[in-house]
Amino acid sequence: MSSSDSNLRGQGAGQTTSPGPILLLGAPGVGKGTQAKELIKVWGVPQISTGDLLRGNVAQGTELGKTAKAIMSRGELVPDTLVNEMVAVRLTQPDAANGYILDGFPRTLVQANWLDGRLAAQSGLLPVVAVSIKVDYNQLLRRITGRRNCPVCQTIYNLYGKPPAKEGYCDVDGAALVQRADDTEKVFEERMRAYEALTAPVVEHYRAAGRFAEVDGDRPILEIAAGIVAAVAGLRK
Ligand code: AMP
Numbered sequence: 233m234s235s236s237d238s239n240l241r242g243q244g245a246g247q248t249t250s251p252g253p254i255l256l257l258g259a260p261g262v263g264k265g266t267q268a269k270e271l272i273k274v275w276g277v278p279q280i281s282t283g284d285l286l287r288g289n290v291a292q293g294t295e296l297g298k299t300a301k302a303i304m305s306r307g308e309l310v311p312d313t314l315v316n317e318m319v320a321v322r323l324t325q326p327d328a329a330n331g332y333i334l335d336g337f338p339r340t341l342v343q344a345n346w347l348d349g350r351l352a353a354q355s356g357l358l359p360v361v362a363v364s365i366k367v368d369y370n371q372l373l374r375r376i377t378g379r380r381n382c383p384v385c386q387t388i389y390n391l392y393g394k395p396p397a398k399e400g401y402c403d404v405d406g407a408a409l410v411q412r413a414d415d416t417e418k419v420f421e422e423r424m425r426a427y428e429a430l431t432a433p434v435v436e437h438y439r440a441a442g443r444f445a446e447v448d449g450d451r452p453i454l455e456i457a458a459g460i461v462a463a464v465a466g467l468r469k
Contacts, residue, residue, distance in 0.1 A: 250330035251275045251464055252358025253351060255338065257435055258365035260423040261375040262449045263456065266388055267365065268335040270457035278327045281335040285318055286310060287412075305413055307422030309430060312342040320350070331357070340430045344437050361467050362438035363460050365449035369424070376420045380409040443467060 254271070256264040268279035286304060289297030296318060300310045309315075319337055322328065338344040351360055367375070378391035382402035389396050389409060396403050414423065438444040445463035449456055 250277060250358070251333075251361070251468075252331045253360045254331070254333045254464060255347075255360060255362040255438070256333060256335045256365065257362055257431070257438070258449065259367070259372055259427045259431075260420060261372040261379070262365040262367045263375075263453070264335045264365060266453055267457055267460060268333045269386075269388075270453060271333055271460060274457070274461055275331065275333070277331040277333060279333045279335055280319070280322055280328065280337070282315055282319060282337040282339070283335070285322065286315075289318075305419070307414055307419040307426065309339055309426050312340055312346070315339075316343060316346045319347075323350075338434055339426075341433050341437060344434045358468065360438075360443055361464050362435070362444050363463060364435050364438075364444070364446045365456065365460075366446060367449040371450060372424075373417065373420060376415050377417055379415050380411055382407050383410050 251271075254275075254277075256268055258264055265279075265281060265283075268281065272279050286297070286300045290301045290304070291297070296314055299314065303310050315337065319334075323332070334347075338347050347360075351357065374392050375390060378393070380389045380391065380396075380400075381387070382389075382404065384407040385402065385404045387402055387404055388394075389402075396409065400409055401407065402409060413419075435444075439446075445460070445467060447456055447459040447463060451459075
């Protein structure tokens, strides 16, 4: 373990054992997935990524996957009712009983209101905390178009910021890296439009509720994660 790794865990250890429900918000490419993978090590709660769940449905050819595939390939949002139903099922699984990191959800005010209502009706969970990660547009474009994923261990690389040792192959297991179909410049622009129109109001919704923190996402991965852990601990006091 690196010293920054153990520092990060040290910060997590000072908190309540469960962080309760945490929402990771931010534009495409800010690093929600990367941060969620760091934070699950600190908090021991699952990452629930609606993008990953939808891609799983597409890969399995479910009815939801068949509907979502074309929408996702255009960079638009999958209808709220379908996504809410998918999240409702996932949240009833036992590993989500004490807390979870929702990555990429809620993405619209309809989703946020649905989640708020569900959480209000549930006892025993800490109040929700939303964390928004901020990164500027040009940086996001480089991150999205340079992103490559390992289909086996899910490690995320970036051709510009975090390239694999051997071009095109995962450092961990040697699998050939893949690029998400929606990680092109054209689809990125549509995803940004959807973010500004539909998801930016969600950030304001949680900011107004006072259960909100914003972190600078243009820093080393572990520094951002430590910033999120500290911000959540501050809001939990
Ligand atoms: P992500 O992996 O979070 O970037 O999501 C990839 C794509 O999945 C998005 O561009 C949307 O098409 C779809 N998606 C993911 N999460 C949601 C959500 N909460 N609501 C609607 N569509 C979503």
